[in-house]
Structures are given as C-alpha cells and as structure tokens.
Amino acid sequence: MGKSELCLQVTNALRKRFWGVFWIDVDNELQAKAHLLKVARRIGSEVETIDDAMEQINEISEPFLLVLDNADDIKMDYQRYLPTSCLGTVLMTSRNIECRKFATVNNHIVLDRLVHPDDEELLRKTIQTNALMTRQLVSEELTEVCELLAGHALAIVQAGSYIAHGCSLPQYVQEFKRQRKRLMEFHEEQARSRYGNVFSTFEVAAQRLTNSAAANDQDAYELLQILGVLDWKALPLSTFLAADRCMSLFEEGRRHETWDLLKLWHIQQIPAWVTHPSRVSTTFNHEGACTAEDHSSSVLPVVIGSNSQSPLHVSRNNRLLQAVSTLHKLALLMLVYDETDASVTLHPLVHAWARDRQSATRRDKSWITAGCILSSLLLDPTYIRAESTALKSHAISLMADIPCLSSSGEILRIAVMCCFIMVRLELHIEAMAPTQHLVSKLPAVENQPKEARWALLCIHAAAYQFAGEHEHVIATLLPLIEAMGKSSGSKARLAHATLYCSHSMRQLWRLNEARDLVEPFLRSLNEGEVQAGIEVYPRVKAEMANILGCLSRYDEAIALMLSVVNEEAAGREAHDRHLLSLRESLAMTYAVARRPEEEIAQRKIIFVTRTQHESETSYWRLIAGLHLATAYNMNRQPWLAFRILADIQDAVKKSWRSWTDVHLDHALQSGLALLFMSEPALALQQVEPVYQFYRTRLKKSDALRIKTENLISNIYWELGRKREAIKMLSQVVEHQDESGMSISRPWCVGNQKRLGGWKEEVARLDGSSDAKIDDVDDNKLEKTQQDQTTTEPQTADDVSQTQSISCQADVPGPPSATMGSGQEGDFVQETTTEADRATAGMQEATAGLEEISLKPS
Structure with a gap:
C-alpha cells in the first residue's frame, strides 16, 4: 500500500470527526493553486490567489482536515499551504525528508517496506490469483523477487501480475536487473522520477508491449502514453467513442463549433484504435476479463456500465477495449464502473512513470494526440456537459x-481548443493561467494562425470575465474587435468578441458604449448569415435587448427578444439549451420592464421543460425553480413561490456542497415569501442559519x-429589533458601495434612503441623536442574534435540516375571501394601514432585486 492509499484509508476512517475534508495535490504550484481555489469556491468564496484561498480556509469555524498529497518538490515552500487555524488538522504525504519539519512531535511517520513474510505472502497470492496455469512457487525465489522490489506493495502486485502471465520467478529477476540498468540510463539526471526503482517494475511490462508485434499490444502501449499526459483519475471510455463520433460531425461540416480551429490534420492525429470501430462486440466482466462476440450488425452498442455483478457490455470498438484489457492484465490501469459507463484510472505511481519515461519528443507527440482527442469533443457540446465532472481534471493536467x-502553429491551435474546452467545462479560473501563458508566447509562434490568436484572446477574455476582471476584458477585446472588423474572417468569432466585450461594459454600467458596439455588428449581418443556424448571432441580439432594457427602452427590448425567441423556437426542440437560454433572457427583459405576468409565463416554460428533461439536482433546473419563485415573490404571490421552493427543497439539500448560490438563494426566497405572508419569525428561522453559515x-x-x-x-425591523435592523x-449600504453597485442603481439608492428613515424614526422614538444610533455594540448584537434566533448550525447539513423544519411549518396561504377567480395573479389582500406601511417598506426594500441578479444568459 502506497502513501496516498494509506492516507485515503486514514481519511475515510476519520471523516466523521471533521466538518470537511479537503484533498490538495501539491505536486506542483499550478495544480496546488487550482485545487485550493476550488476548495475556496466549495466553501463559498471566490478568490484568485493561494494566500486568499488559505485565508478563507483559516476562517472555517468547524474542525476540518486538510490533506496535502505529493509534497515532493524540494524547491517548493509548503509552509504557505499550512493553515494557521487551531481547528485545522493537516495530513501530509511526501518523499522529501525535509518535510518532516512540518510535523508535530512524534507525528512524523516513515512508511517502511513490507517485511517478511508479508511481502512474500502478497506476491504468492497475486501470482496464484492471476496465474494461467498451476505452478510450484519456490520460497527462495519469491524472497529474491521481494528483495529486488524493496518490499513495495504496489510493485509486488504488479510484478506478481506479470509473472502470472507466463514468466518464471528467475526470469523476472533477470529481466528486472536489465530493465533497472536501462531505466537509470534512460533519464537525464534532472529528469529522474522521485519514485526510484519502483518504475523498473512497470518498465518490465512496458518492454513486453514494445517487444510485441501484436496490434493489441501496440495499441495498449500508445494508450498508456496518452494516459500519461492526462490525469491519473478516472477517464470515461466513452470519451474515445465520443471522439470517434465527432469525426463524423467534422465531416458533416460542424467545424464552426470549434471556431474553425479544428482541421483535418487534427482529426488525423487521433489513433486508429479510436476511429476504426470493429464488427466485434466486447464484454468486460467485473474482474476485467475481456471476451469477444461476432455481431452481424455494423452498428453495435455504445458503452453501457453496470454497478452490479452482471457483465459490462461495451462496444463498437474492439481495438480500444482490447488495449484497455491488455493494460488491465498487466496491472497498469484499473477499471471503474458506474451506471452508465466504464472508466480507466491509473495509480499515481503508474501515471508518474508513464509520463516520466517518455522522452521530450515522445511526450510532445502524446500531448498532441491527447489534445486532438479532447479538442474533437468541441463538436459535441452535449457530451461535454454530460461528462464535465470526469473531464475537468484531464483538461487541467494536459494544459499544465x-x-x-x-515548433508548430498546430500546437497553438490544439492549446487554444483545450482552453476552449476548459471554459466549456466551467473551469474559468483554471483557464486563466494557461491562456495568459499562451498570450505571452504568441510573439514566438512561427506561422501564427490568425484565427487561433483571435480565438485565444476571446477565450482569455471569457476566463477573466468570470473572475470579474471586466476592465481587462475590455482592454483585451476592443483592439481585437477592431482588427477582426477589418478582416474578411468569420463573423462568428467577431460575434463572440463583441458579446464578451459588451457584457463587461454592461457590468460596468457603460451602457452607451455597449450599445455602440453591438448595434453596428447587428446591422452588418445579412439574411444568409442570420439564417445560418450559428447560435452566437441570436445571443448577440439578446445582448442588445439586455442593453435596451438597462437603458429603460423596455418596449424595444421586449420586441427584439420576442422575435429572437420565436425565430429560434421554430427550428429547435423545446428543451434545446440555446432556446432555454434565450427564454431566460426574455424573462429577464420582462422583469426589468416590470411586466411580471409575462415574466412568470416564460419562467414557467423554462422550469417545466427543465423538470421534464433534466435530473433532480441539475444546476440549471434548480436555478429555473429559484427564478420562478423569485418572480412570484416580486409579483406578491408568495404562496406560489413557497410551493415551488418546497418542491425543489430536497434537491437543494442534496446539492448544497456543489452549488453554494443555490443553497443561499433558496433560503433567501423562502424567507422573502414567508415575510410577504406576514410570518417574519418563520422567515428569520428560514434564512438566518443559512446566512450565518455562508457569511x-x-x-x-x-x-x-x-x-x-x-x-x-x-x-429584524418587522420583529421590532430596530437597532439590529439598522446595523x-x-x-x-457599505457593501453595495464597495462593489460599485450603487452607481445609477435605484435599489441601492433606496437602501440609503430607507436607512436614513429608519435612523430618524428610532432617534425620534428614543429621543437620541443619529450618532448614538450608529453606535451599536457589535458584541451585544452578535449575542442578541444568538439568543433570539435558532442555534447556529454546525454544518451545512444542519442548515438544510433547519430549512426542512421551516418549510414543513404551518404557513398560511392566501385568504380565500380575496382570491377572485382563483387563478394566479388574482389575489389582492385586504390590509390595515399599518400593513400598508409594512408592504410599502418591503416594496422599497425589494424593488430592484432582479436588477442585482440581472446577468446575460
């Protein structure tokens, strides 16, 4: 058992003691930064640097475990990755002996080799389990092999698997000695792997593949090298089948999906064992055995997995699966199954060896092949969305x-397409470093493809836009848009650049500049281009509608958005992601124009469609439900909002770890609905625990x-806790000013006026000055909040439980006497003068909520 495996077992055993367990691979600084930023996002903070991420981790108020894996680089300072919080526990794995200085007294553990007779017993069982024939195993020969392998458990298992398939123990000893010498001569001194002689064990298996003339062995060897430049984590086999399918899409003319970066040359780099399906169907059982059956049909099933003990039927591509089977038998990879797919994964040791053993030239070739496979997936956005979780780590590893x-303009094309993949996978933060690296290297590229440079700058801007760097986005794209406008190149690329630049201008409230940028582009489109079916053109029209809405030209905005939606709806399925995105833009336009009934009608269509076609915990399905509930709240139909929120509550509880914004927004809208239904105490019980958790x-x-x-x-104000309300x-008001949102925002100005009114009222009632009202004791306020509300939850699961109790409470619906016809929108509640004042205050408080959340689709 290696250090990572042992660490994983320890982590699993101790998991219940900690609120959260965070696994950071600190093999290199780029990877460590990506993992730390991801951890920061998972706990609800958007940061950009390692130091900021560590600051957020240090602020965790519950016990947590931080695992720093592979701290092997002698040049890296691992001190910066150690939390200063007294609630943090650190588990570090390293082959660098200097890292022992970070351990507390008596907590530095050296993992020694397996001792006799444990190592010999492990080797014996491995051989007997996998042996093709019964053989007599001599104890002395077993001991000699174990000594050669220095008692390393993984190396013993791999050697036993190799010996079991036709090699005697003495033969293995001789081959190992030869391979060890060859391995030490193979690397330059600075390129030697940190894993030492263990690699010699894997090298024996690799030599068997390279010495074989069998096509399956050659395919397996090439697959191993490709996996070496990707990540060691599970890669779905369906990725290769999707690349095969994308070849046909390329031939059908879908290359505009890649901004015309994908060329025939890239398709030709994809290996034959990916793109040449066989008429033989292959079956994997759950021990990894591979059998073949002839089928008369030329179109065979795609990958179908099972988590039961039944065989896993995969196929249309026998060469791929035979290559996988070969590597599996040699213990060079593992097979992982789920309900829909089979995946291959490498042990981190094997992965490091598979990468390090390649020469620089060979590794570049493997990188190109892997990059072409990933790049081809741009032709199939549906697959990228379906397998986004599995593909993320591989895209990050490749671009590291x-x-x-x-050396070649084609490498630039591949790198840009892989950055495009990262953006499609919503790895915007992770894409910032590689896109910046590529931009800095552009002057050195010989025969620089113009379209690759343009696409790179657009993707670079998209990554920085996600991080809120809107000034940088505008500075990057304005010169590009000018250059592209003078060229005869594809207008689709110009459309993307215009869209990204206008979005950032609108976020900075530079509305006239955004309008002056988008209007000329729309006028330049001819009828043929509009009818070409390229998705970005309707999106630019939607952006124009957003601009008009922000300029209060509501009728024009709505007319434009309606025309776009109707045109696209005529040629697309109701659940088409592009059409749903346009409907979302139309709904937001209605919201800004204060036309709630039309907004609700569109949001109903979106929510019902996503409910019918997406999983319960789909992010976009949950967002659609929240948007519909928000629209009901804004239209003063809180009981309908609460009904929607109750329907999606279980899904929100299941997905809170992935979608912080969904969890908090669900609590926000639930609390708002309860407040509108004159239940402020229940509203506070609903929203405050979640807020305290994410604050x-x-x-x-x-x-x-x-x-x-x-x-x-x-x-607070409704409950009479007026000083806390003012605080x-x-x-x-302070925070909205910091974010710049108060500029030309009626909602923010309304908050400032309301704050002044509240202070005057409290001062009048108390007979005190404004200065005294401002002087609220923070410690007393915190104590009051804890005393008068529910106990602050220890974990987000506790928060979800609190939400569950609140949503099941007896909440009044609309009074039947005032329901009119009983249809949505007919309810007009009769209230007292005091209630009128409260409602007016809430209207002032909530007017513009949709303006804050208004974002382009």
Missing part, C-alpha cells in the same frame, strides 16, 4: 505542460450576500 509553441465564505460585496442581508434587515442595513 504545454509543448513549445514555436464568512462569501465576499462582502457578493450580490447574493447583500440581498440576503437586505432581507434580514427588513425581518444590518448599514452593512448592506
């Missing part, structure tokens, strides 16, 4: 080691945090 760009995990200027604090201030609303 880009070959020299000066330190979100930036103070985060829009969702500001909206939640705004709601809580209103609840909370003061935070809202």
